[in-house]
Amino acid sequence: MNIIVPIKQVPDLVEELEIDSSGKDLDRSSLKMKLSEFDDHALEEALILKDEGGATVTAIAIDGEDVDKMLFTAAAKGADKIIKITGLENPSAHQAAQAMANVIKGMPHDLVMTGVQAVDDRDGQIAVLLAHYLGIPHVSVVTSVKVEGGGVTVSKEYGAGLLAEFEAKLPLVVGVQAARQSPRYVPVAKVRQVMKSATLDEVAAGETNANVGSTVNRFFKPESGAGAEMIEGSAEEQAAKVIQLIKDKGIVK
Amino acid sequence: MSNQIFVIAEHIQGKFDDITFELLGKGKEIASQLGGELVVVLAGHNVKALASQLGAASKVICVESPQLENFSPEAYVKTVNAVVAANKPKLVMTGYTSIGMELSPGISVANNMPLLSFVSELSANGGSIIAVSQLYGGKMNVESQLDGDTLVVSVLGGMFKADAGKVDGSPTVEDFAAPDFSNLSVTFKKLIQPEGGDVDITTQDILVSVGRGIQSDENIPLANDLAAKLGGAVSCSRPLVDSKWMPKTRQVGKSGLKVKPKLYLALGISGAPEHIEGMKDAGLIIAVNSDPKAPIFDYAHYGVVGDVLDIIPALTSKL
Numbered sequence: 095m096n097i098i099v100p101i102k103q104v105p106d107l108v109e110e111l112e113i114d115s116s117g118k119d120l121d122r123s124s125l126k127m128k129l130s131e132f133d134d135h136a137l138e139e140a141l142i143l144k145d146e147g148g149a150t151v152t153a154i155a156i157d158g159e160d161v162d163k164m165l166f167t168a169a170a171k172g173a174d175k176i177i178k179i180t181g182l183e184n185p186s187a188h189q190a191a192q193a194m195a196n197v198i199k200g201m202p203h204d205l206v207m208t209g210v211q212a213v214d215d216r217d218g219q220i221a222v223l224l225a226h227y228l229g230i231p232h233v234s235v236v237t238s239v240k241v242e243g244g245g246v247t248v249s250k251e252y253g254a255g256l257l258a259e260f261e262a263k264l265p266l267v268v269g270v271q272a273a274r275q276s277p278r279y280v281p282v283a284k285v286r287q288v289m290k291s292a293t294l295d296e297v298a299a300g301e302t303n304a305n306v307g308s309t310v311n312r313f314f315k316p317e318s319g320a321g322a323e324m325i326e327g328s329a330e331e332q333a334a335k336v337i338q339l340i341k342d343k344g345i346v347k
Numbered sequence: 348m349s350n351q352i353f354v355i356a357e358h359i360q361g362k363f364d365d366i367t368f369e370l371l372g373k374g375k376e377i378a379s380q381l382g383g384e385l386v387v388v389l390a391g392h393n394v395k396a397l398a399s400q401l402g403a404a405s406k407v408i409c410v411e412s413p414q415l416e417n418f419s420p421e422a423y424v425k426t427v428n429a430v431v432a433a434n435k436p437k438l439v440m441t442g443y444t445s446i447g448m449e450l451s452p453g454i455s456v457a458n459n460m461p462l463l464s465f466v467s468e469l470s471a472n473g474g475s476i477i478a479v480s481q482l483y484g485g486k487m488n489v490e491s492q493l494d495g496d497t498l499v500v501s502v503l504g505g506m507f508k509a510d511a512g513k514v515d516g517s518p519t520v521e522d523f524a525a526p527d528f529s530n531l532s533v534t535f536k537k538l539i540q541p542e543g544g545d546v547d548i549t550t551q552d553i554l555v556s557v558g559r560g561i562q563s564d565e566n567i568p569l570a571n572d573l574a575a576k577l578g579g580a581v582s583c584s585r586p587l588v589d590s591k592w593m594p595k596t597r598q599v600g601k602s603g604l605k606v607k608p609k610l611y612l613a614l615g616i617s618g619a620p621e622h623i624e625g626m627k628d629a630g631l632i633i634a635v636n637s638d639p640k641a642p643i644f645d646y647a648h649y650g651v652v653g654d655v656l657d658i659i660p661a662l663t664s665k666l
Binding site: 105108120145163187215217219222225235250252254257258260261262271272283312313314316321322324325329330332333343346 | 481634
């Protein structure tokens with residue numbers, strides 16, 4: 095079983111986002127990047143499958159800031175191979191998916207597992223786009239993948255906790271919403287150790303002529319706090335005001 | 348290219364998802380601005396009778412097959428792509444939903460149409476279409492302009508009013524032959540209903556809802572204590588369920604439950620679109636977050652900037 099896990103970095107939303115001077119992008123100099131949480135879950139589910147029945151897990155990513163460290167971290171968690179795709183800068187989702195497909199086509203692949211979405215997907219989600227560039231079927235919004243017989247059984251999530259179960263032949267692209275367990279943690283010391291021993295392969299992106307077909311007019315922030323009346327003071331004072339408020343409204347006595 | 352505006356209908360167990368009506372309401376507006384025709388693509392098995400609920404549209408293109416009885420990504424992608432390829436609509440509207448997310452990328456790639464995702468606003472400007480995407484967890488809006496004439500949009504739920512699209516009527520129903528379904532590699536097996544037994548958060552008057560700001564599952568008892576004092580229940584945002592800190596039955600949001608309590612305390616919840624969709628209609632929303640710019644404050648009636656680990660015990664001690 096060969097499992098390919100495309101992963102990417104996204105801005106850490108704990109930090110303040112700023113708009114650059116063009117008004118059409120984030121100010122990337124001030125961004126702190128981190129592994130997209132859904133890709134972290136995709137990697138986890140792939141590593142669970144490896145633990146359960148054996149698989150070769152390959153993490154791949156488009157080159158960018160701190161991408162080497164992200165890939166070495168994936169290796170430290172248990173990925174067998176790590177590959178960096180070079181020659182693209184801040185690609186759209188369509189371009190990234192196409193570059194991923196170019197590279198994956200040349201590798202044995204039974205399952206391709208990636209995050210269901212990322213916070214910066216302006217032109218669509220990579221998981222299903224990638225399936226179309228690869229020309230293989232997909233199931234997205236998945237919360238469990240189990241290998242059975244020659245294929246897999248996957249659970250797809252609808253709203254309100256309703257699930258649908260599908261059987262699929264391989265190869266298949268899976269958009270992972272959440273792994274069966276919380277993504278594993280790896281200590282920094284182990285990542286450092288892996289950086290010395292693991293090999294990071296580099297592959298060129300190949301042709302990416304995808305039609306993005308739209309242009310960004312502007313970035314703008316939602317009007318912050320526009321709706322809420324803010325309650326000031328120390329934590330104790332704020333808490334007292336909140337309790338008074340809900341008592342005044344008759345919600346609690 | 349035709350001047351048609353397509354809405355891809357979504358239904359599970361014989362019932363339309365609200366997103367279908369939300370898309371229809373907005374689609375009707377866009378169709379009148381562009382002088383186009385609003386058309387619904389309705390795929391399923393024995394679904395023709397449902398067309399009477401789609402009176403906002405002038406036409407329903409109906410594809411029926413036993414293999415479309417339950418949603419299955421591969422069969423539905425083939426179906427929708429065939430209908431789009433045959434009609435060449437100007438705009439295809441899908442939901443940013445579990446079903447819509449399987450369909451929009453295929454329409455884009457197979458028909459060489461641009462795709463915009465996380466869409467929260469849509470308008471026609473002259474002959475062209477402008478869309479706003481809510482990116483970065485709702486922290487940044489990005490306005491995009493079409494380069495060409497055609498577009499696929501993946502629209503967030505709860506952004507447009509469903510009532511505007513809920514019109515009974517008798518649109519023209521046009522049959523479209525189902526494509527070849529031999530050699531499908533993805534097969535629907537069954538629906539699994541949500542497990543019951545836990546607290547039903549949709550019937551609670553008071554919800555103490557916790558998010559990532561709670562930092563560790565060890566802090567969840569703080570929320571339990573507060574909920575007990577208030578006579579309410581604890582609910583949560585998606586990341587806490589994905590981390591297995593809270594059960595799925597307590598999740599508020601697009602992929603969880605929609606709630607409408609009298610009081611919704613959002614504690615350490617930033618307010619990603621996924622979450623907002625599930626709670627924005629609550630009677631009184633009070634949000635506590637350490638980030639004064641958190642999107643949750645746009646939807647809350649009252650806001651408290653602070654650390655939930657300080658505020659929660661302070662609230663509990665005052666009851």
